[in-house]
Amino acid sequence: MPISPNQGSTGGGTPVTITGTNLSGTTAVRFGSKPATNVTNVSPTQVTALSPSGAGSVGVTVTTPGGTSNPIPFFYVSAPFKSSLGPTSGTLAGGNTVTINGVGLATATGVSFGANTATPTVVSDTQLTVTVPAGAAAGPVGVSVTTAGGTNNGLSYTYVDAPTVTAVVPASGPASGGTGVTITGTNLDSTESVTFDGNPAPFSVVNSTTVSAVTPPGTVGAVDVVVANPAGSDTAGGAYTYVAGPGI
Numbered sequence: 001m002p003i004s005p006n007q008g009s010t011g012g013g014t015p016v017t018i019t020g021t022n023l024s025g026t027t028a029v030r031f032g033s034k035p036a037t038n039v040t041n042v043s044p045t046q047v048t049a050l051s052p053s054g055a056g057s058v059g060v061t062v063t064t065p066g067g068t069s070n071p072i073p074f075f076y077v078s079a080p081f082k083s084s085l086g087p088t089s090g091t092l093a094g095g096n097t098v099t100i101n102g103v104g105l106a107t108a109t110g111v112s113f114g115a116n117t118a119t120p121t122v123v124s125d126t127q128l129t130v131t132v133p134a135g136a137a138a139g140p141v142g143v144s145v146t147t148a149g150g151t152n153n154g155l156s157y158t159y160v161d162a163p164t165v166t167a168v169v170p171a172s173g174p175a176s177g178g179t180g181v182t183i184t185g186t187n188l189d190s191t192e193s194v195t196f197d198g199n200p201a202p203f204s205v206v207n208s209t210t211v212s213a214v215t216p217p218g219t220v221g222a223v224d225v226v227v228a229n230p231a232g233s234d235t236a237g238g239a240y241t242y243v244a245g246p247g248i
Contacts, residue, residue, distance in 0.1 A: 002018075003019075004017050006072075010053060012053035018048070026047050030060065031051055036052055059072065059074070078150075089157065090231070094131070098132055105124070107122075140156045141159065143155040161187045162234065163234045165183060167184045168181055168183050168225050169181060183212075188205060197219065201213045219242060220244045223241070224239065
Protein backbone atom coordinates (compact mmCIF):
# COMPACT_ATOMS: atom_id res chain seq x y z
CA MET A 1 0.00 0.00 0.00
CA PRO A 2 2.08 2.98 -1.26
CA ILE A 3 1.65 6.61 -0.27
CA SER A 4 2.51 9.56 -2.50
CA PRO A 5 4.28 11.72 -1.66
CA ASN A 6 5.96 9.83 1.17
CA GLN A 7 7.32 12.99 2.79
CA GLY A 8 5.97 16.38 3.77
CA SER A 9 6.19 19.42 5.99
CA THR A 10 6.56 19.14 9.76
CA GLY A 11 3.75 21.69 9.90
CA GLY A 12 1.36 19.27 8.23
CA GLY A 13 -1.06 20.04 5.43
CA THR A 14 0.64 17.90 2.78
CA PRO A 15 -1.92 16.33 0.39
CA VAL A 16 -1.21 12.59 0.11
CA THR A 17 -2.70 9.79 -1.94
CA ILE A 18 -2.80 6.26 -0.53
CA THR A 19 -3.40 3.38 -2.90
CA GLY A 20 -4.18 -0.22 -2.02
CA THR A 21 -7.08 -2.65 -1.91
CA ASN A 22 -10.34 -2.87 0.03
CA LEU A 23 -10.24 0.82 0.95
CA SER A 24 -13.98 1.37 0.59
CA GLY A 25 -15.59 2.83 3.68
CA THR A 26 -12.35 4.25 5.06
CA THR A 27 -13.12 5.79 8.43
CA ALA A 28 -9.69 7.12 9.41
CA VAL A 29 -6.15 7.71 8.23
CA ARG A 30 -3.49 8.11 10.91
CA PHE A 31 0.08 9.39 10.75
CA GLY A 32 1.55 7.70 13.76
CA SER A 33 -0.96 8.48 16.49
CA LYS A 34 -2.31 11.62 14.81
CA PRO A 35 -5.41 11.58 12.61
CA ALA A 36 -5.23 13.03 9.12
CA THR A 37 -7.78 15.57 7.96
CA ASN A 38 -9.84 15.90 4.79
CA VAL A 39 -9.93 12.12 4.34
CA THR A 40 -11.66 11.28 1.06
CA ASN A 41 -12.48 7.77 -0.16
CA VAL A 42 -11.87 8.24 -3.88
CA SER A 43 -12.38 4.58 -4.83
CA PRO A 44 -11.96 1.06 -3.44
CA THR A 45 -8.25 1.41 -4.26
CA GLN A 46 -7.53 5.03 -3.37
CA VAL A 47 -7.83 7.41 -0.44
CA THR A 48 -6.62 11.01 -0.17
CA ALA A 49 -5.90 13.01 3.00
CA LEU A 50 -3.99 15.92 4.47
CA SER A 51 -1.13 15.05 6.79
CA PRO A 52 -1.18 16.36 10.38
CA SER A 53 1.87 18.05 11.89
CA GLY A 54 4.67 15.78 13.01
CA ALA A 55 8.38 15.03 13.04
CA GLY A 56 10.71 12.28 11.95
CA SER A 57 9.39 9.08 10.41
CA VAL A 58 5.90 7.79 11.22
CA GLY A 59 3.71 4.92 10.07
CA VAL A 60 0.58 5.74 8.11
CA THR A 61 -2.41 3.45 8.58
CA VAL A 62 -5.86 3.27 7.00
CA THR A 63 -8.87 2.08 9.00
CA THR A 64 -11.97 0.60 7.37
CA PRO A 65 -14.86 -1.50 8.73
CA GLY A 66 -12.62 -4.46 8.01
CA GLY A 67 -9.82 -3.31 10.31
CA THR A 68 -6.61 -1.29 10.21
CA SER A 69 -3.85 -1.71 7.63
CA ASN A 70 -0.18 -2.26 8.28
CA PRO A 71 1.75 1.02 8.57
CA ILE A 72 3.62 2.53 5.63
CA PRO A 73 6.41 5.04 6.27
CA PHE A 74 6.00 8.80 5.90
CA PHE A 75 8.87 11.20 6.55
CA TYR A 76 8.45 14.67 8.00
CA VAL A 77 10.80 17.29 6.52
CA SER A 78 11.61 20.67 8.04
CA ALA A 79 11.25 23.85 6.01
CA PRO A 80 14.45 24.79 4.17
CA PHE A 81 16.92 27.35 5.47
CA LYS A 82 18.69 29.50 2.89
CA SER A 83 21.96 31.18 3.83
CA SER A 84 23.11 32.77 0.56
CA LEU A 85 22.75 32.95 -3.19
CA GLY A 86 25.12 34.07 -5.88
CA PRO A 87 25.33 35.89 -8.12
CA THR A 88 22.78 38.26 -6.62
CA SER A 89 21.92 40.09 -9.85
CA GLY A 90 21.60 39.49 -13.57
CA THR A 91 19.98 40.46 -16.82
CA LEU A 92 16.25 41.11 -17.05
CA ALA A 93 16.09 38.40 -19.73
CA GLY A 94 17.18 35.78 -17.20
CA GLY A 95 18.99 32.65 -18.32
CA ASN A 96 21.95 32.85 -15.94
CA THR A 97 22.62 30.24 -13.28
CA VAL A 98 22.33 31.04 -9.57
CA THR A 99 23.64 28.87 -6.74
CA ILE A 100 21.65 28.76 -3.49
CA ASN A 101 23.25 27.51 -0.28
CA GLY A 102 21.49 26.46 2.93
CA VAL A 103 20.17 23.33 4.60
CA GLY A 104 17.17 21.13 3.93
CA LEU A 105 17.36 21.69 0.16
CA ALA A 106 17.42 18.04 -0.94
CA THR A 107 13.69 17.93 -1.74
CA ALA A 108 13.52 21.31 -3.49
CA THR A 109 10.93 21.36 -6.25
CA GLY A 110 10.77 25.04 -7.13
CA VAL A 111 12.57 28.36 -6.75
CA SER A 112 10.54 31.53 -7.19
CA PHE A 113 12.01 34.84 -8.29
CA GLY A 114 9.19 37.20 -7.50
CA ALA A 115 6.15 35.83 -9.32
CA ASN A 116 8.14 33.57 -11.65
CA THR A 117 9.13 30.02 -10.68
CA ALA A 118 11.91 27.80 -12.03
CA THR A 119 12.77 24.15 -11.40
CA PRO A 120 16.10 23.76 -9.57
CA THR A 121 18.84 21.17 -9.84
CA VAL A 122 19.59 19.69 -6.42
CA VAL A 123 23.33 19.34 -5.85
CA SER A 124 23.08 18.26 -2.23
CA ASP A 125 21.05 18.92 0.89
CA THR A 126 23.04 22.14 1.31
CA GLN A 127 23.16 23.42 -2.26
CA LEU A 128 21.10 23.75 -5.41
CA THR A 129 21.42 25.56 -8.71
CA VAL A 130 18.69 27.15 -10.78
CA THR A 131 18.38 28.97 -14.09
CA VAL A 132 16.89 32.39 -13.42
CA PRO A 133 13.60 33.01 -15.26
CA ALA A 134 13.00 36.27 -17.10
CA GLY A 135 11.90 39.15 -14.90
CA ALA A 136 8.95 41.47 -15.32
CA ALA A 137 10.91 44.65 -14.60
CA ALA A 138 14.33 45.77 -13.44
CA GLY A 139 14.76 45.83 -9.66
CA PRO A 140 14.95 43.49 -6.66
CA VAL A 141 12.63 40.51 -6.14
CA GLY A 142 12.28 38.06 -3.28
CA VAL A 143 13.63 34.54 -3.75
CA SER A 144 11.82 31.58 -2.16
CA VAL A 145 12.62 27.88 -2.19
CA THR A 146 9.87 25.25 -1.95
CA THR A 147 10.67 21.78 -0.63
CA ALA A 148 8.68 18.91 0.84
CA GLY A 149 9.09 20.72 4.16
CA GLY A 150 7.52 23.96 2.97
CA THR A 151 8.57 27.30 1.52
CA ASN A 152 11.20 29.65 2.88
CA ASN A 153 11.80 33.25 1.83
CA GLY A 154 14.42 35.74 2.91
CA LEU A 155 16.82 36.19 -0.02
CA SER A 156 16.80 38.81 -2.74
CA TYR A 157 17.83 38.87 -6.40
CA THR A 158 18.07 42.00 -8.54
CA TYR A 159 17.06 42.06 -12.18
CA VAL A 160 19.22 44.46 -14.16
CA ASP A 161 18.43 46.12 -17.49
CA ALA A 162 21.17 47.21 -19.89
CA PRO A 163 22.45 50.76 -19.32
CA THR A 164 22.05 53.74 -21.62
CA VAL A 165 24.32 56.78 -21.75
CA THR A 166 22.78 60.10 -22.69
CA ALA A 167 25.50 62.60 -21.75
CA VAL A 168 29.11 62.93 -20.61
CA VAL A 169 29.91 66.28 -18.91
CA PRO A 170 32.35 67.87 -19.40
CA ALA A 171 32.80 66.50 -22.90
CA SER A 172 36.52 67.22 -23.13
CA GLY A 173 39.67 67.38 -21.07
CA PRO A 174 43.46 66.99 -21.19
CA ALA A 175 45.04 63.90 -22.70
CA SER A 176 46.86 63.40 -19.43
CA GLY A 177 43.55 62.35 -17.87
CA GLY A 178 42.41 63.11 -14.35
CA THR A 179 39.27 65.00 -15.34
CA GLY A 180 36.18 64.38 -13.24
CA VAL A 181 33.16 63.71 -15.46
CA THR A 182 29.49 63.05 -14.82
CA ILE A 183 27.83 60.40 -16.94
CA THR A 184 24.04 60.44 -17.09
CA GLY A 185 21.64 57.87 -18.52
CA THR A 186 19.48 55.02 -17.29
CA ASN A 187 20.04 51.77 -15.38
CA LEU A 188 23.39 53.02 -14.11
CA ASP A 189 23.02 51.88 -10.49
CA SER A 190 24.50 48.45 -11.32
CA THR A 191 27.45 49.78 -13.34
CA GLU A 192 30.41 47.42 -13.32
CA SER A 193 32.83 49.33 -15.52
CA VAL A 194 33.41 52.62 -17.36
CA THR A 195 35.96 52.91 -20.15
CA PHE A 196 37.29 55.77 -22.27
CA ASP A 197 38.61 54.50 -25.59
CA GLY A 198 38.83 51.05 -24.01
CA ASN A 199 40.81 52.22 -21.00
CA PRO A 200 39.18 51.60 -17.59
CA ALA A 201 38.24 54.65 -15.53
CA PRO A 202 37.74 54.86 -11.78
CA PHE A 203 34.05 55.48 -11.11
CA SER A 204 31.40 55.68 -8.43
CA VAL A 205 27.67 55.15 -8.75
CA VAL A 206 25.58 58.12 -7.64
CA ASN A 207 22.15 56.69 -8.47
CA SER A 208 20.29 54.91 -11.26
CA THR A 209 20.78 57.83 -13.64
CA THR A 210 24.22 59.16 -12.69
CA VAL A 211 27.79 57.85 -12.48
CA SER A 212 30.87 59.90 -11.64
CA ALA A 213 34.17 58.93 -13.25
CA VAL A 214 37.74 60.18 -13.61
CA THR A 215 39.23 60.04 -17.09
CA PRO A 216 42.30 57.87 -17.61
CA PRO A 217 45.14 59.17 -19.84
CA GLY A 218 44.25 58.99 -23.52
CA THR A 219 45.12 59.84 -27.09
CA VAL A 220 44.20 63.26 -28.47
CA GLY A 221 40.86 63.21 -30.25
CA ALA A 222 37.29 62.07 -29.76
CA VAL A 223 36.86 58.67 -28.05
CA ASP A 224 34.02 56.34 -27.16
CA VAL A 225 32.73 56.13 -23.60
CA VAL A 226 31.35 52.71 -22.66
CA VAL A 227 29.33 51.89 -19.53
CA ALA A 228 28.72 48.23 -18.70
CA ASN A 229 26.62 46.33 -16.13
CA PRO A 230 25.62 42.65 -15.75
CA ALA A 231 22.93 43.04 -18.43
CA GLY A 232 25.12 44.57 -21.14
CA SER A 233 26.75 47.82 -22.14
CA ASP A 234 26.10 51.06 -23.99
CA THR A 235 28.57 52.99 -26.11
CA ALA A 236 28.47 56.76 -26.40
CA GLY A 237 30.40 57.17 -29.63
CA GLY A 238 32.92 60.03 -29.61
CA ALA A 239 31.29 61.40 -26.46
CA TYR A 240 34.57 62.60 -24.92
CA THR A 241 37.45 64.45 -26.53
CA TYR A 242 41.03 64.35 -25.31
CA VAL A 243 42.71 67.72 -25.87
CA ALA A 244 46.43 68.22 -26.31
CA GLY A 245 48.20 70.38 -23.75
CA PRO A 246 49.73 73.70 -24.74
CA GLY A 247 53.32 73.85 -26.04
CA ILE A 248 55.75 76.73 -25.85
